[in-house]
Amino acid sequence: MKARAFDYRRVASVAEALDAYAACEGEARFLAGGQSLLPALNLRLDAPDLLIDIGRIESLRGIVLEGDRLRIGALTRHAETLTSPLIAEHAPLLTQAAAYMAHPAIRNLGTMGGSLALSDPASELPACMRALGAELEITGRDGTRTIAADDFFLDLFENVIEPGEMLTAVRVPLPVPGTRMRFDEIARRRGDYALVGLAAHLVLTGPTVESARLAFCSVGPTPMRAPAAEAALAGRSLDAAAIAEAKAALADDLAPDEDEGFSAAARMHLARVLLGRVLSALTGQEYGEMAA
């Protein structure tokens, strides 16, 4: 199908984009990589009056170290996330997750900010942001605010960005010694939406888990933290017994819905299998070493 007619304006700065949004009398959308927006337009699931093309705003690009954070610009393409040496060094969870994100041709245009602003719970990046304890930077005409990833996602495709605001960057805390992270997912085919995905971030002292952050995709309306499973790991040695308890505890964390072709019980089973797989892989990492 073809998109309904809309007007188009390319802007050179965030301020210009926000002004254009405010001046639009109908519905406006920010166009970044367009890899989710254009399908929605072509299917006529969305039919805005104006697209504001933010794809060439220089200030939205770049991956830089800022103190104890890695700042990743909203226009960072998934292909850059996959290959960035800074991301591989400081947030290898994202490097791993990027390999699962759609297909290479989509990764060449799709952006970090676009994926997070869409807040599809089946996407990899939202879960990664929660697991990493990242902060998201949101800019409006009144200034910039920062919000923790745990507070950003509200519901299915809903988040705290207000109309007229734009997600401009994310900031990921640099890993402390003893950090281990891993992303994995189970999908019917490579590049398909995950049946279940898991972003795991652990901090260990010696063999002991100091803290665990587990965030699942595709098992709820938002990327889902698993507090009971995390608590089952905290203070324990990362061994088979602790992993078994974490898997059992998942029943208190997740309640996936039925959908066509997949029962809630089957999805829950896959979530447990995936948790076991990811934690076992993390057990194998040397202390202090991060997943490559």
Add this chain to the structure above:
Amino acid sequence: MIEPQPVTVTVNGARVRRFVEPRVSLADFLRRDLGLTGTHLGCEVGACGACIVNLDGQPVHACLMLAVQADGMRIDTIEGLSDSGELAELQAAFHARNALQCGFCTPGILVVARDFIRDCRASGRRPTRAVIRDALSGNYCRCTGYEAIVDAIESVAGAAPMREDAA
């Protein structure tokens, strides 16, 4: 009233300037405005891969980009990549192994395969069949069952270096 907007792109090496309605996808622009119908349009949602072209040297779905977005960029379609000879080795391998039947998916698959083989050669790795299948995961073929396509790409990936892109 929504006005057509000026778009200047370099398509297969030639500079082209047209006025285009904002809602026109790059795929429709190539096919209808420029008559480059080798770029095929299947699903229009980025699932089937038939419309993949090179944008500034990188494969992208022409159905998931607006023509106005591509202003100032370089686009190489199956026509340009064929005429330049860059695809000759792959095309010969597809022909030899019967890696196409109806041919609808072939332009997109060739663009993706060329990029894949270039990456393989740059990194010095010889891909396994599983890796080749992974690289093709965004391209639907409803005729061949993929075996012959994987065969063809495997034979080229294992052969001498392909001619490099001039740009």
